Amino acid sequence: MGVPTLRARPVPVQHPPELVLPQPATGRAGQPMLFADPQPVTGAAVAGDVSPALPDAAATAAALVRLVLESLAGRRPAAQLSRWFSEEVLAELAVQRGLRRRSRRHPDVVVHSVRVQHPLPxxxxxxxxxxxxxxxxxxxxxxxxxxxxxxxxxxxxxPRRTPG
Structure with missing residues (x-):
């Protein structure tokens, strides 16, 4: 009597093929973006080639906040802000400037701290x-x-105050 021979058969594939999904452009894992703007980022932000000549973002943000404070208090013309602010931001600042002019209250505020994150290069x-x-x-x-x-x-x- 002969010994039965065993044949090994390959195991069939149990898993579906891998589905590759595009990854959101968040920069770092778990770091949410501040503005949920559906408009795509254009220019150098897409290319990812940040010029080493860019100034420090925290120092720039602090300086821009001081410009906004001076403009809202009526001590700086809005035309001087056009180099550093987009048209949409300038339009919002014009609305805020009008609201604050009506209130006639310009409290002295100072920049206490600035925190910066880079969701994209x-x-x-x-x-x-x-x-x-x-x-x-x-x-x-x-x-x-x-x-x-x-x-x-x-x-x-x-926070924003509602007029009235």
Whole structure:
């Protein structure tokens, strides 16, 4: 009597083929972006080639906040801000300037701290803590690299008061 021979058969594939999904452009894992703007980022932010000549984003954000404070208080003409702010931000600042002119109250606030994160290579998002005599404020700013400088493309002034 002969010994039965065993034949090994390959195991059939148990898993479906791998599905490759595009990854969101967040820069770092778990780092959310401040502004949920559905518009695509253009220019150097897509290319990822940040010029080493760019100034420090935190220092730029602090300087831009001081410009906004001077403009809102009526001490700086809005035309001087056009080099550093997008048209959308300038339009929002014009509305805020009108609201604050009507209130005639210009409290002296100072920049207490600035925190910056880079969700993309040529994008900086800053959170700014301002201190006044009777309260603190939090502002958020989005900066995008354009040639050798930062351009503010988003600005959230908070908290907002409703007119009336």
């Amino acid at each position: 040529a994008v900086a998002e800053a959170s700014i803590h301002l201190r006044g005599p009777d309260r603190s404020l939090a502002w958020a700013m989005r900066l995008e690299a354009t040639s050798r400088r930062w351009l503010c493309t988003g600005l959230e002034l908070g």
